[in-house]
Amino acid sequence: MATATVSTSNRIVPGGSFLIAAAESADCFFPEDFTEEHRQIARTASDFATNEVVPLSDRIEAKEFDVTRRLIRKASELGLTSVDIPEEYGGLEMDKMASAIIADNIAKQGSFSVAFSAHTGIGTLPIVWYGTEDQKKSYLPRLASGAWIAAYALSESTSGSDALSARTRAVLSDDGSSYILNGEKMWISNAGFADLFTIFARCRVPEGKDAGKERLTAFLVERGTPGFTIGKEEHKLGIRGSSTCPLIFADCRIPAQNLLGEVGKGHHIAFNILNVGRYKLGNAAVGAARTTIGHGIRYALERKAFGKSIADFGLIQEKLADCAVGVFVGEALSYRVVGMIDAALATVDRHDPAAIQKAIEDYAVECSIVKVWTSEMLDHVVDDVVQIYGGYGYVEEYPAERAYRDSRVNRIFEGTNEINRLIITGWLMKAALSGRLALMPAIKQLMDEVMEGPVPEEEQDGPLAAEFAILGKARKLTLFAAGVASQRYQQQLAEQQEIMGSIADMAIELFAMESAILRASKMSARTTAEIPIAMARLYTSAAMEKIELAGRRIVAAVAEGDMLRTHSAILRRLAKYELIDTIALRRTVARHLTAAGKYTL
């Protein structure tokens, strides 16, 4: 069964293009564009998490892994574990939107959400995309039904971010019948109870341009294979009910047919699967934020201080509004990216892993943006909700405490946020240099324009006219800052990490701002959208401040003297916009939330 994203143009929007050209809302997929089938999946996943998972939270947190296993099995009976698996191997084979919706709606219990995502995402997808016919036939039906649980093992104790320097080695036996694995892996989610592991190890490439060199290669290793042991559970800050263990390989012999993909091509598998992991982490982070703000709203309404409900205080309303804006924008940008990927995958032969890989890689920059933005948004939300709970936020009996602890890992795994920021700028610069993204012509055009004098205002109509104008300026500011930085450092830009990070911050905020404005504008074309419009206005104002600040940081670092003065004047001109009353807008949003008693638009 394949679902189609019907409410959008389905036009393929090239990765990274948001930086050089305004997107059309008709090309963007937002939650309002869900099909009836998508909505049904959302209800099924949400009801399952609320009625089956959350009530068992204490047992999950106590690391009763048989409970987690049983729940994954139950989820599979509802079809929730198999949406990414082809029908011929026991799956439902839906679009990526379906699995993103599941990741979002199941994220009501952090530990279970991580176990579920590790199984269905990074654990299962390597076989779906790179498995041989025999591997698919053998493993996918068991993974689809939840009878077997999957894990993905890339990190090692000495190489997490620097994954290519992994030390685990695989050597082909003399008779060519098996590979012998030696080494260790660290931090492997689901390791305590998984049955099947995708392992990445260095292996000598037999032929081709890398012949004789050792390159990362993927293998499938079953639990119980002699020479394969699983170390002790880590005791973690958060997601304590998820399993995280080291793996040890000591002369572990696996059949040669358990090679996954080609020798020496494991990095493609590893990194491409991580792109999916990143945007799905975004959906899960948004789901967790929605759940947490729900607790915050209910608590704020119940708690009395100074003779009133704390929800009546402006400083609490401000937090509630900011959390809700975070969820609104998070939904917008994460589903927009899934829509972009679905549109690209719709044109690709699903039996061709290289084509699938390329289609997803084209959106690597958007996947990293979603990962960084949503994980940082969730950290703000859980922090605000702990604050709303006051002292009760600091004790275990109340949900804010666990949400606060569970959130933190999202900035560490699936590539730390530092690594993802470097990926964002690095990817954009590479795409620009190769000509794949017309970034350099766009920068040149802007430079010519700003040198000629005042930049003409972009005229827009409608309730978000001012925000569209700010968006245009934000894009120019980002291009200007990227332009002066690349002019100054050229090929050495990668060595200036703080500048790379600031360019990434600008690109992230630009994409988030655009997603918020386009979502609200698309909603307002269909119905009255007072709250989405207020949220988009609030976010535009906050994002523009961040973009301007990052631009100033870059300019001050790359220029001095007269050049600095000229650049600063250009920055000021590009960052000129009318102030809006964010206090009144936040109050409007907060009153809407407290009247509803939950996050709603």
Ligand SMILES: Cc1cc2nc3c(=O)[nH]c(=O)nc-3n(C[C@H](O)[C@H](O)[C@H](O)COP(=O)(O)OP(=O)(O)OC[C@H]3O[C@@H](n4cnc5c(N)ncnc54)[C@H](O)[C@@H]3O)c2cc1C
């Ligand atoms: C709960 C949990 C579950 C996990 N699950 C899995 C799993 O299922 N499978 C798996 O393979 N891995 C998993 N991981 C591992 C995770 O992906 C790594 O921890 C992560 O990639 C960071 O690697 P590291 O811990 O070695 O940190 P390091 O790479 O040592 O980084 C330490 C710090 O230095 C920074 N840093 C590193 N390199 C650079 C650089 N070039 N420039 C700037 N800053 C840099 C990092 O951003 C970080 O702040 C899990 C981790 C945790 C905590």
